Amino acid sequence: MHRYARALHEVLPRHVEQILTENAWPALTASLAAAEAAGHNPVDVLQQAAQHDPLDDAKSASEVLVWRIQRLGMRQAPSPSARAAQASSPHSHSAAQPAIGIPTASVPSPSRTGRPR
Numbered sequence: 001m002h003r004y005a006r007a008l009h010e011v012l013p014r015h016v017e018q019i020l021t022e023n024a025w026p027a028l029t030a031s032l033a034a035a036e037a038a039g040h041n042p043v044d045v046l047q048q049a050a051q052h053d054p055l056d057d058a059k060s061a062s063e064v065l066v067w068r069i070q071r072l073g074m075r076q077a078p079s080p081s082a083r084a085a086q087a088s089s090p091h092s093h094s095a096a097q098p099a100i101g102i103p104t105a106s107v108p109s110p111s112r113t114g115r116p117r
Contacts, residue, residue: 004042005020010043011046031065031070049065
């Protein structure tokens with residue numbers, strides 16, 4: 001089984017069959033590969049993208065995840081000193097997640113009005 005499919009099974013078990021058959025599955029794997037190439041754990045990236053809103057009403061869950069991963073990648077990554085301070089903070093397990101800072105896949109992101117839901 002492909003490692004990104006395994007990540008899907010781990011993070012989104014209810015949506016695996018749908019996502020694996022969607023046309024945007026290759027775009028999702030490309031986004032996860034870009035995150036991995038940038039030094040991120042694909043499971044963590046997928047988890048961050050999946051936690052924003054439910055995917056139950058998405059026409060294409062994989063397109064929504066690609067869009068979310070791209071948005072996560074656009075955030076400014078914290079500096080090394082800020083990451084060190086976050087790691088040593090007693091509140092380091094807060095809901096705030098570090099930015100992913102990954103290159104976006106060469107897939108057009110859905111427009112605001114045409115965003116799949």
